Amino acid sequence: MEEAKVEAEFEPVILAFCCNWCSYAGADLAGTSRFEYPTNVRIIRVMCSGRIDPTFVLSAFRWGADGVLITGCHPGDCHYVQGNYMMERRFAFLKEALGHLGIEPERLRLEWISAGEGEKFAALIRDTTQKIKQMGPNPLKTM
Amino acid sequence: MSRTGRRERKRVAKPRKRAEKRLVLVPEPPQPLPRPFMPKPVVFKEGEAPKIGVFICHCGVNIGGVVNVPAVVEYAKTLPNVVYSEDNIYTCSEAGLASIKEAVKKHGLNRVIVASCTPRTHEPLFRSACQEAGLNKYLFEMANIREQCSWVHSHEPDGATEKAKDIVRMAVARATWLQPQEEPEIDIKDSSLVIGGGIAGITAALSLANQGFKIYLVEKEPELGGNLRRLHKLYPTMQDSSEILNPALKVVNTHKNIQLLTSTTVTDVKGYVGNFQVTASRNGEKIGFDIGTIIVACGALNYQPPEGLYQYDVYPNVVTQLEMDQLLNKGALGSPGRVVMIQCVGSRKGEIRAYELEAFAMSDTSRLLRKILKARKEEGWPYCSRICCMNAIKNAILIKEQSPKTDVIILYSDLRVYKEYEDIYSKARDLEVKFIKFIEEATPEITETPDKKLLVSVYDMLAGHEVKLTSDWVVLSTPLIPHKDSIILARTLKIPLSPDGFLMEAHLKLRPVDTQMDGIFVAGAATGPKDVPESIVSAKAAAARAAILMANKKMRTEAITAGVNPDLCRGCGRCEEVCEFKAIELVEIAPKTVNARVNEISCKGCGTCSVTCPTGAITMKHFTERQVNAMVEAALTGA
Numbered sequence: 001m002e003e004a005k006v007e008a009e010f011e012p013v014i015l016a017f018c019c020n021w022c023s024y025a026g027a028d029l030a031g032t033s034r035f036e037y038p039t040n041v042r043i044i045r046v047m048c049s050g051r052i053d054p055t056f057v058l059s060a061f062r063w064g065a066d067g068v069l070i071t072g073c074h075p076g077d078c079h080y081v082q083g084n085y086m087m088e089r090r091f092a093f094l095k096e097a098l099g100h101l102g103i104e105p106e107r108l109r110l111e112w113i114s115a116g117e118g119e120k121f122a123a124l125i126r127d128t129t130q131k132i133k134q135m136g137p138n139p140l141k142t143m
Numbered sequence: 144m145s146r147t148g149r150r151e152r153k154r155v156a157k158p159r160k161r162a163e164k165r166l167v168l169v170p171e172p173p174q175p176l177p178r179p180f181m182p183k184p185v186v187f188k189e190g191e192a193p194k195i196g197v198f199i200c201h202c203g204v205n206i207g208g209v210v211n212v213p214a215v216v217e218y219a220k221t222l223p224n225v226v227y228s229e230d231n232i233y234t235c236s237e238a239g240l241a242s243i244k245e246a247v248k249k250h251g252l253n254r255v256i257v258a259s260c261t262p263r264t265h266e267p268l269f270r271s272a273c274q275e276a277g278l279n280k281y282l283f284e285m286a287n288i289r290e291q292c293s294w295v296h297s298h299e300p301d302g303a304t305e306k307a308k309d310i311v312r313m314a315v316a317r318a319t320w321l322q323p324q325e326e327p328e329i330d331i332k333d334s335s336l337v338i339g340g341g342i343a344g345i346t347a348a349l350s351l352a353n354q355g356f357k358i359y360l361v362e363k364e365p366e367l368g369g370n371l372r373r374l375h376k377l378y379p380t381m382q383d384s385s386e387i388l389n390p391a392l393k394v395v396n397t398h399k400n401i402q403l404l405t406s407t408t409v410t411d412v413k414g415y416v417g418n419f420q421v422t423a424s425r426n427g428e429k430i431g432f433d434i435g436t437i438i439v440a441c442g443a444l445n446y447q448p449p450e451g452l453y454q455y456d457v458y459p460n461v462v463t464q465l466e467m468d469q470l471l472n473k474g475a476l477g478s479p480g481r482v483v484m485i486q487c488v489g490s491r492k493g494e495i496r497a498y499e500l501e502a503f504a505m506s507d508t509s510r511l512l513r514k515i516l517k518a519r520k521e522e523g524w525p526y527c528s529r530i531c532c533m534n535a536i537k538n539a540i541l542i543k544e545q546s547p548k549t550d551v552i553i554l555y556s557d558l559r560v561y562k563e564y565e566d567i568y569s570k571a572r573d574l575e576v577k578f579i580k581f582i583e584e585a586t587p588e589i590t591e592t593p594d595k596k597l598l599v600s601v602y603d604m605l606a607g608h609e610v611k612l613t614s615d616w617v618v619l620s621t622p623l624i625p626h627k628d629s630i631i632l633a634r635t636l637k638i639p640l641s642p643d644g645f646l647m648e649a650h651l652k653l654r655p656v657d658t659q660m661d662g663i664f665v666a667g668a669a670t671g672p673k674d675v676p677e678s679i680v681s682a683k684a685a686a687a688r689a690a691i692l693m694a695n696k697k698m699r700t701e702a703i704t705a706g707v708n709p710d711l712c713r714g715c716g717r718c719e720e721v722c723e724f725k726a727i728e729l730v731e732i733a734p735k736t737v738n739a740r741v742n743e744i745s746c747k748g749c750g751t752c753s754v755t756c757p758t759g760a761i762t763m764k765h766f767t768e769r770q771v772n773a774m775v776e777a778a779l780t781g782a
Contacts, residue, residue, distance in 0.1 A: 013778070013779060015775065015778055015779070020263075024261075024263070025263060027290065027291055028261045028263060028287075028290040028291070030290075030291075030295055031261075031289065031290030031291055031292075031294035031295050032290060032294065034294055034295070034297070035295065036295050036296065036297065036298065037295055037296075038302075039292075039296050039299055039302035039303060039305070039306045042306070042309055042310065042313065042778040043287070043291050044313070044771065044774050044775065044778070045262070045287075046750065046766055046771065047703060047748050047749055047750055047763075047766055048749035048750055048751065050749050050750060050751035050754065051749060051750025051751065051753065051754060051763060051766055051771075052754070053753070053754045053768060053771075054754075055768070055772075056768075056771055056772065056775060059772055059775055059776070060775045060778075060779065063775060063776055063778075063779035063780060064779050064780070065775075065778075065779055077639065078639075079659055079747075079749075080723055080724075080747055080749035080751065081637060081639070081723040082721075082723050082751070083723075083749045083750075083751050086721065086751050086754070086755075090754070122295065
């Protein structure tokens with residue numbers, strides 16, 4: 001009973017890496033269109049999802065992020081032609097690695113958001129926040 | 144060899160020392176995982192630590208109405224390296240910009256942060272304010288607390304204020320590690336390549352040639368003119384196409400600044416903005432030339448319906464609008480009893496699957512292209528081709544004018560006659576051209592009557608019953624579709640394709656004739672169906688955009704590029720493999736020592752190489768590992 005109460009109060013911190021051309025613009029569009037979403041997400045802008053080093057993600061979890069979201073341009077839309085494919089490959093590796101580190105791989109999410117998908121971005125944040133809330137805090141924080 | 148050895152030892156020894164120190168001094172929280180190579184923050188002047196100024200914008204009530212801005216200002220003052228913080232009603236106003244410049248001078252700021260809207264719109268403005276204050280523009284950082292905070296959390300003022308503090312803290316962490324950057328300057332050659340000799344290509348070539356630039360006009364066919372050459376009359380003026388084309392051709396053929404290359408295809412383009420090296424094939428003979436800018440005006444293709452679609456190619460009297468135009472031109476139509484036109488044949492249906500184009504973009508085989516085109520023949524093209532309605536009405540009027548007794552009926556599911564073209568629609572109505580609306584899903588059916596006429600059955604949506612029309616001719620309005628050569632060209636030039644398969648502009652609204660490749664512009668129907676006036680407009684726009692570059696002779700490119708640390712590079716070449724822009728090459732810097740070298744001008748700054756580098760030798764300027772990790776760390780600690 002008490003445990004359930006604690007879980008309900010848990011406010012996760014989610015880090016989102018957004019590429020400059022599509023998903024960061026999508027996040028901006030969510031703002032201009034006033035699509036509301038929870039305040040749990042912190043956005044880091046990079047030029048391309050291809051710039052997202054696996055170490056950024058790993059250090060985010062190590063610093064206690066409850067969830068990490070990677071967003072990029074849709075396949076075929078990458079401003080830098082192939083950066084998002086590079087990220088997709090790393091993503092597969094990262095998921096595997098997280099499992100070995102004792103972090104649920106579901107805490108890491110990769111989604112394609114175009115500059116025109118403000119609504120999708122807001123929905124993604126709402127959905128991710130809810131899922132991470134259900135999962136509880138990053139296990140590394142309680143270790 | 145011994146030099147490298149010493150370097151190795153030095154590098155190994157140093158981090159170990161640092162790691163020991165770190166263990167003693169800061170046991171908690173742990174340092175981020177990445178490599179031990181962490182440069183000290185670059186100080187602005189010798190011996191000066193980062194001095195950060197934070198300006199927090201109310202944006203009227205846009206931010207201030209939700210976020211407690213004074214609280215964020217007070218919070219910012221407590222952050223490390225922040226020496227000054229203030230709030231502004233509008234930081235982007237004259238007064239706001241003046242206060243930034245004043246504070247830079249008064250407090251000796253060497254990093255500036257503005258927490259306001261998105262860098263995508265306002266960063267250039269604040270950067271130039273910093274430059275005016277004598278600060279390198281790469282020492283400016285923006286914190287987005289409007290689009291990504293106040294506007295999306297308007298019902299949670301407390302949460303939004305906390306988030307704004309976090310965003311500012313992240314920006315401060317990043318700003319601490321910002322470094323001044325020099326933007327490389329490049330020369331722009333004053334010559335241009337225009338690909339495609341249709342009306343768009345001709346217009347663009349003439350526009351630039353008249354301004355004194357040397358033009359190479361490349362056309363793959365033996366003759367200039369493109370689709371316009373095949374057309375007879377043009378809507379809405381019903382002018383002869385030759386009236387537009389011939390005068391232009393006359394000038395192009397003799398212009399001293401235009402080198403005409405017909406029966407020529409561009410096979411390869413190397414280089415970067417201002418300095419492209421073009422290889423072309425002229426009747427199988429290889430030619431090459433260097434130019435500064437490229438205008439792609441490769442046009443579009445009139446869709447040829449597959450055999451059997453509306454009995455096309457089955458009955459000889461089923462033709463396309465283009466073929467009807469040619470019949471009218473030859474006067475071969477006579478005076479038939481009835482002509483039925485069908486709109487949206489092969490357009491506005493089906494869906495181009497992104498992976499098809501994507502798969503094509505990633506491969507060099509034309510097998511895939513054939514597969515895509517075959518799929519399209521079965522399903523059609525999903526977009527509205529926007530010229531077919533006017534084109535059908537034009538032919539209907541021409542038929543009516545030639546033979547007033549002919550009954551002309553246009554079958555449509557949606558009629559899109561925009562701007563002044565409404566007039567030709569009214570004119571057609573006055574001439575008693577009939578319009579019948581059918582349901583998109585219930586397309587007309589065509590059979591042959593015993594007396595070799597065509598029988599069109601269609602459900603008249605407005606009348607609510609089926610009508611059967613005996614007709615002498617059936618004319619199909621087919622869309623303009625991407626040319627398969629233009630898809631191959633897009634691959635050569637690294638221009639992305641839109642979901643419809645046309646070349647994609649850099650921004651539909653703001654940069655309609657630019658492409659994502661600097662120095663390459665698009666004109667005419669290459670980016671989607673366009674009629675003659677629109678093609679001319681876009682061609683002149685593209686020419687003007689190219690002329691800006693060439694008239695300036697020089698330009699500065701973004702300093703967000705990769706840089707190689709020669710001490711760490713082992714010359715494996717993985718960066719060269721992943722670089723989409725051919726910006727990295729391996730060079731021999733000393734006997735038996737190969738190093739990666741970045742061409743800062745070709746480098747677009749995606750950062751893929753930096754992640755791929757196994758030794759951490761490649762740094763992305765302005766998005767360094769340290770800068771990003773500082774943000775990660777700040778986001779998750781210190782709240």
